[in-house]
Amino acid sequence: MTTPIVKNRFGPVMGVREGQIFENRMALSLAGVHAPTQNGISGTQVVGCDSIVLNGAYSDEDHGDLIIYSGENPRGGSGTDDQLLVGGNLALKVSLDNGLPVRVTRGSGTAGGPASGYRYDGLYQVVRISPNREEGRIVWRYRLEKLYQSLPAEVQEPGATERRLMISERIVRDANLAARIKKLYDFSCQVCGESLPSPDGPYAEAAHIRPLGAPDDGPDVEENLLCLCPNHHKLLDNGGLVVDKDWGVRLVVDDRIIGTLTLKPRHRLTQENLQWHRERWLTT
């Protein structure tokens, strides 16, 4: 059983259990845990970071299920240059913005690591990033928290697929799709047109109309996604707004139409999930 259940390489890797030891970086790469054999950060600024390796080379703080990870130094630069929010450092930020799980592997060079080789230690979530001035230069720091409990060893074997699938479903979403929808709308909210002016570029969120996972089991497809600012994302999720059949955006509290949903021709949005959402929130 080697078929990966992950989309776009995010999340658990089928057949690899938490706590598993790999002899070297090449073995880790071949197993599909961490593709690059040298870099500590795997991923791109388009889809995000899927995996990191801790090996004691940087000033990381390792508290087990809480890690303060340091970014990578500029390519060709020395350890005294400012770190830049590009490459792997930017990939980790994309994982924060999109809520993507990051695999963590500890090498024998780090205090919490194995006696030798590399140990896969499960999934973490980036919950905060910040630039820190340390000894006269900028170091990007990432706070990662363990995403959920370890599975007992007996259900982590490759044969035990059912439990793993359930857990994967909880968090893995299509990162390419979310990125595509946000780019299509130029990071502007389809309700209000706003785009949050963040230092590293405009910010918007890919919002699922019918939520993923139990109990709603919405699909992770373009037909179920909107590009929204955090305010209208929150209102969509808590039933504060619905979208009418004619794409009018209606506030539920006072039945007021506040605008019309912006729609790009290349966005295959249908009424199906919007209707589900109306039925959910207009019945109460």
Place this chain on the structure above:
Amino acid sequence: MTTPIVKNRFGPVMGVREGQIFENRMALSLAGVHAPTQNGISGTQVVGCDSIVLNGAYSDEDHGDLIIYSGENPRGGSGTDDQLLVGGNLALKVSLDNGLPVRVTRGSGTAGGPASGYRYDGLYQVVRISPNREEGRIVWRYRLEKLYQSLPAEVQEPGATERRLMISERIVRDANLAARIKKLYDFSCQVCGESLPSPDGPYAEAAHIRPLGAPDDGPDVEENLLCLCPNHHKLLDNGGLVVDKDWGVRLVVDDRIIGTLTLKPRHRLTQENLQWHRERWLTT
């Protein structure tokens, strides 16, 4: 060692380890795990829900680290009346809005529970709530996910306080304080004045200027809190805006002043944490 390390009763209870069995509801209550001896939901609509008990009485879905919990029926009502977003049901929503941890205990009456008595199963987070029409009536459904991995049994003993403290610090925040600040500003954003019109009342967020926990270790005090809409909360957190010494709100990308921070006399806000925030984000 019985001193609780939690604020306002949220989070782990010192001296109680995950997996611990209690003979009955009274023992569970006396231990400080779940105060009410009858209700399945502990908490109030002001501070939120701190604990639930699963006992198979409702149509809960129990997947271990993922639970779809059903709300409580109206007081004095039968199992055929609509559930209302009041009491315990509203308390669980407040825990969602404020990101509060909820203790979960399983009774012997539920499929995943112990053979007899009640088992404390650790902390969960409410990640979604929704009203569902089921057999002609409204049932509120809560999606709860396990908040972090179990500690190995050997560090869960009451003596091992250091590790527990670190974990507690990650998530426990002062729920009363957050509620007070939001109420003081009438759920309006101190930057733009907006309040999100949600079905169950206006929505705003209590935002920490200097983030809690490592690596920033901001204090959970009124001097470090603002009442913001999700958009300006996001911009505060990602360095998109800073507050100047004269309380002017400045966008970092184009150095534009977009307004002045609204300040109520009863909000003891000082410049200390705002200055920390400016130094953090204006140096890069």
